Amino acid sequence: MKTNNYFYELPEGYICVKTIDAKEDKKFMVLMTVVNFLLLAIIFGLGLLIILKLHPGEDINISPFIVLIACAAMFVYIILHELTHGLFYKIFTHEKLTFGLTLLVAFCGVPKLYVNRKTSLITTLAPFVIFNIIYILLMLLIPDLFTKIVVLFMFAMHFGGCVGDLWVAYYLLFKHRDKKILVNDTGPKQTFYIEGSNDGNQVS
Secondary structure, three states: OOOOOEOOOOOOOOOEEEEOOOOOHHHHHHHHHHHHHHHHHHHHHHHHHHHHHHHOOHHHHHHHHHHHHHHHHHHHHHHHHHHHHHHHHHHHHHHOOOEEEEOOEEEEEEEEEEEHHHHHHHHHHHHHHHHHHHHHHHHHHHHHHHHHHHHHHHHHHHHHHHHHHHHHHHHHHOOEEEEEEEEOOOOOEEEEEEEEOOOOOOOO
């Protein structure tokens, strides 16, 4: 059955071309973790230099209360990140969603559907775009220097934590971009299919 944005069953003639598994693929998990921390360090370091340059000589009044609030906010952010994925999947499909949380992975998916490129791309990038805007606005509007630095760290963690989403978006945008592509998203695993000869071979 087909709708405008997805299929309930994989159409005839589509072949699997890629699987991204953030839960079972250990090499992928290690690579994403390394890239995550690199992005976090680079963004926090550059952002800190910019903030300190814009606030020359200003005292940093360290507040343990702000740190505690930030820790709680990061936990809430993880939930909101996945709910944002879910919101856009719901908008495009109106179907039942799957949510989950492990020690390493939080996820949202629509495991019974094969969604088109537009649906997958917008849903994948939605938390990255929305929370980038929120964190940047907070850094611009918050006057207290220490709070601004804490928000910067949260922003850097968010940016680094989106590396898996960015990889999925890269694949959707630049791989097989001249082909019709469908995605089956179970949450931690995305499987990509394109139209082609049904020879059973998987390519990347």
